[in-house]
Amino acid sequence: MEPLETFCNVIREQLNGDETADELGPLIQTVWAKVGNDEPLSDSDVAELIDRLRADTSPDAPLPGLLVDWGQELPRIGHQARPLFMLLCPDGYSERPDIDVDVDNLLDSDRPSRRLPEADSQGLWEFFVPFSLTTNGDDCRPGPYLLELKIRFPVLDDRSLPRFFRCTIRLHIPRADESGERELVIDGDGQSIVNLCGQDLKSFGRVVLKGGDKALINLQQGATLDEEPAEETESTSITHSYQLKVDQGRAQQIPFRSTRFTNWQPLKSAVLEWGSQMRWLLLPKRKARWTWSLGRNRGNDVITRFLPRSQENDTRTAKLSRRHLELELTDEGLQFHDHSSSGICLDDRPVDGDVLGKGDAGPAHNLELGDPLGAYFGLDLYLFAQPDDPFQRQEQELQNTLRYEALDEPLRQLSHAHKSQIDTVLLRRTDELEHQEAYVLLCQHVSIGRSETFSSIAIDEEDIQKDHARILYARRTFWLENRTSDPSLVLIDGDPLPPLELAPLSCEMELTFGSTTTVFNRATQLHL
Secondary structure (H helix, E strand, O other): OOOHHHHHHHHHOOOOOOOOHHHHHHHHHHHHHHOOOOOOOOHHHHHHHHHHHHHOOOOOOOOOEEEEEOOOOOOOOOOEEOOEEEEEOOOOOOOOOEEEEEEOOOOEOOOOOEEOOEEEEOOEEEEEOOEEOEEOOEEOOOEEEEEEEEEEOOOOOOOOOOOEEEEEEEEEEOOOOOOOOOEEEEEOOOOOEEEOOOOOOOOOOEEEEEOOOOOEEEOOOOOOOOOOOOOOOOOOOOEEEEEOEEOHHHHOOOOEEOOOOOOOOOOOOEEEEEOOOEEEEEEEOOOOOEEEEEEOOOOOOEEOOOOOOOHHHHHHHHOOOOOOEEEEEOOOOEEEEEOOOOOEEEOOEEOOOOEEOHHHOOOOEEEEEOOOOOOOEEEEEEEEEOOOOHHHHHHHHHHHHHHHHHOOOOHHHHHHHHHHOEEEEEEEEOOOOOOOEEEEEEOOOEEEEOOOOOOOEEOOOOOOOOOOEEEEEEOOEEEEEEOOOOHHHEEEOOEEOOEOEEEEOOOOEEEEEOOEEEEEEEOOOOOO
């Protein structure tokens, strides 16, 4: 049986820090089963693990809080609102958080969901959320409207502190009463502090502030609708306080570095071999300029030689340049740089400096090196990009961020891939080696699955899922992740790999996907 302390470290990566003993017990047994253990833990082992975990969690530690300054008057139907959101962070939350705010799609808002908070002072982050109480320019209809906040903090020094929070702000616009007066309701979810000191609320026939048992509401001076103020006084802002809730579901989806698989090996490139059927060269880049070179010289990332070796093929190879083509990943996409004397063609037209972007993902592009009317070297080029759906793309970006955070890889290394939204570039030969060797230019991750349209490494077997596994590159090391829910569907040298666990790879490892076994090794091209 695996030592309890090693297993305890695996559990710690998935905790929020506020779990009770009753919640920890089932979680421990669930994770224990996921890592491939058939026999359940004994009650004494579970109790010991609970004691260890509760000893290093901090349920009483202060958590971040949220204040919303609505300005000097409440939002009015048909008008724009620009509330100031203030995130108050205690010790332990020193890094800038990532914040997404989703304004109800029935309210007009032209701002992206991602917010970049500014530090006002230590422990205080501020950002605005402008929106209008209109729908397509017209006054919004009565009913409830939501503002959804999702907050994520980078890796914290204290791993027991929760990193993911959420908050829902409800704006309820009731129907006008018989007198035509309008009513505005702001619901604070039972955790509210509302200050209406000095406010003129005559624009509404009725204002309802729902705060629950813990609410504090100040209606002093000017909050009545029947009295006129004697003189102009300086108005204060309407401030509403919200309690952030720990996002339990998100916290349980955090990838973590494996403590069971520790045999890793620094590699600049690698190959995944599927017996005699197919081999994929994995070619990552992590430099200021993400470039891959193609040419007949052995120093290139992809050696473009006509194979197998023969006098005829060697003569054809000699017509290609030593460094024929350079592919560069930029913020806009994949750019082509011609360094040859005989040129390159993409989809039957000469290119040099041209760019393929996210919109060009999908069907194969025909890449020809050399004289298109003579002996040219042909490749089919595929772009694998992020999803078109904004929600799916945002989710994938977050997952990639969490993976590389867990592996201590600086996120700036992924800037080109993130901005271009390109995950992988696949080059497939069109000569005699068409079904024997392909080249995978790794940008963010390599997907392994059954579908050729979804995965750059496609294995057409019945027990392979659409998104079966992924290979990442961080810290000069390749890492494997199981994307299924079953640990037994991805094996490393016969040992199951649970979901969310990132395992380092080394040469001569056997990687099994379903019933298909491949071998991971140092990169070499066929017949060279």
